[in-house]
């Protein structure tokens with residue numbers, strides 16, 4: 085059996101027998117019987133010998149968290165091109181939006197499809213970048229329909245000083261949309277956060293103002309940082325491809341950035357918050373790694389397949405983790421990734437040289453990821469007393485020594501529906 089057989093018994097309990105139970109940060113357990121009653125895990129035990137023929141050749145894991153996505157692009161069947169140089173890829177994104185006469189409707193459709201795809205692949209909590217209030221409403225509705233949770237990080241963009249006030253107002257209005265009781269109760273919900281887009285698109289005063297608002301309101305923040313060599317050059321020298329790009333859009337003002345700026349300046353400000361996501365961090369160097377090792381509440385979000393799509397130099401995720409920094413995994417969007425499977429992101433990381441086994445990396449898409457979004461990490465484990473929310477992957481491996489390789493090669497994860 086390579087799929088799970090859901091077996092309700094006369095008591096109304098549901099029994100699942102799986103070849104492996106893989107919980108984050110724990111040794112895998114072989115041949116486990118999971119008994120579920122009223123949607124909660126009632127018992128976990130070894131499958132009795134006489135029931136072994138009924139074990140499904142699957143590995144069961146808790147549902148996943150995808151901390152970074154832009155679901156509006158989920159209608160795309162292939163990433164936008166060219167992947168390099170990066171400013172040309174951004175031009176493709178702008179063109180994709182501006183050439184659509186019904187962009188708002190298309191974005192809503194993308195969000196709906198993206199959430200469906202995410203749910204089918206086992207995601208139960210998503211960190212989403214919302215570019216309009218319409219997108220926020222769509223996300224909220226679709227999260228309710230899917231009965232999963234999410235954080236709507238409202239994207240704010242404005243490199244010119246003249247845009248700062250309007251964008252700060254947008255941020256405040258977005259956060260005021262939080263209704264009473266819209267908190268982290270363990271029930272599906274949408275939390276509101278802020279996303280200053282990136283250092284090349286956000287005036288330093290806008291960035292600082294947004295972090296101050298987030299600090300006062302305890303809103304989570306996500307910002308793209310140290311994504312490309314071009315961004316590093318822009319910050320350091322105010323030169324390079326980003327200057328050409330910004331000039332072509334009439335957005336360049338040499339006075340906005342201070343010479344010698346590095347991503348550390350942004351990371352230090354983010355560290356004033358209770359929690360924040362530094363998305364990408366592809367070019368974080370020793371100074372950022374050292375700082376983040378002392379500030380694990382600022383989590384780095386590595387998007388492995390997007391990173392590969394853009395052909396960056398190796399990501400410092402292992403140096404960050406060994407130093408004690410928090411590293412999570414995200415999919416980014418279908419504009420730079422072939423799909424929205426966060427399990428495939430984990431497989432891609434687990435297959436890298438010197439990577440820890442899957443079960444030790446699993447917190448990057450479950451427990452630690454949930455905590456970084458402000459949710460209870462205890463919910464993202466298959467354990468007695470928890471609501472049973474889990475995924476399965478085909479896995480016929482019969483020995484723990486070969487399990488990691490089998491999981492890295494397995495097919496995509498699917499949500500287990502009771």
Ligand SMILES: [Zn+2]
Pocket residue numbers: 152153154308363416417
């Ligand atoms: Zn992104």
